[in-house]
Amino acid sequence: xxxxxxxxxxxxxxxxxxxxxxxxxxxxxxxxxxxxxxxxxxxxxxxxxxxxxxxxxxxxxxxxxxxxxxxxxxxxxxxxxxxxxxxxxxxxxxxxxxxxxxxxxxxxxxxxxx
Amino acid sequence: xxxxxxxxxxxxxxxxxxxxxxxxxxxxxxxxxxxxxxxxxxxxxxxxxxxxxxxxxxxxxxxxxxxxxxxxxxxxxxxxxxxxxxxxxxxxxxxxxxxxxxxxxxxxxxxxxx
Numbered sequence: 001x002x003x004x005x006x007x008x009x010x011x012x013x014x015x016x017x018x019x020x021x022x023x024x025x026x027x028x029x030x031x032x033x034x035x036x037x038x039x040x041x042x043x044x045x046x047x048x049x050x051x052x053x054x055x056x057x058x059x060x061x062x063x064x065x066x067x068x069x070x071x072x073x074x075x076x077x078x079x080x081x082x083x084x085x086x087x088x089x090x091x092x093x094x095x096x097x098x099x100x101x102x103x104x105x106x107x108x109x110x111x112x113x114x
Numbered sequence: 115x116x117x118x119x120x121x122x123x124x125x126x127x128x129x130x131x132x133x134x135x136x137x138x139x140x141x142x143x144x145x146x147x148x149x150x151x152x153x154x155x156x157x158x159x160x161x162x163x164x165x166x167x168x169x170x171x172x173x174x175x176x177x178x179x180x181x182x183x184x185x186x187x188x189x190x191x192x193x194x195x196x197x198x199x200x201x202x203x204x205x206x207x208x209x210x211x212x213x214x215x216x217x218x219x220x221x222x223x224x225x226x227x228x
Contacts, residue, residue: 035218042218048209098214099145102160103158107156107157108156
């Protein structure tokens, strides 16, 4: 089954404790992206990757890092989480990132930073 | 910049047809119109996409007038399980890699009642 898998589904942490949210897709997609979703603000793009070893900042990249060492994986790293990073996070992928392509989303990671 | 405007919320009853209209006055010539559905705490899911006239799939129909300044998502005979947020998307600006971007608004929250 074609899918984007995120882990963990829920995460509670404390300020400053480094964490990683994993994302994996099994569709051989070149394009992968991370979003955060906050009430009243909609989905905002954090980082995206057009292919292996190619990453670019989205609209809200501050406080986040990503890496794309393999085509299928695109982890999101919070080196020193802060409470304003409490949010619902989604990973997504598509063939090549064109806007007329279908975006496949993961089930989300609800992060709480205390 | 292209911007989409859609109703914040809509109510319907089981078995009715629901039409959600989105305006996108500044849509670019090459942009497609894409609709996604999102259930609470889940990632958005692609519903339908079109460029002009009418598109129909097993889930919905999409009507696009000749001027493409608006589009209407039509859900036939809705059920309780269609209660979700529906997003209308068109291209909006360019990212760091000169790729067309999608900006996610707040969508339309559809409530289907028994």
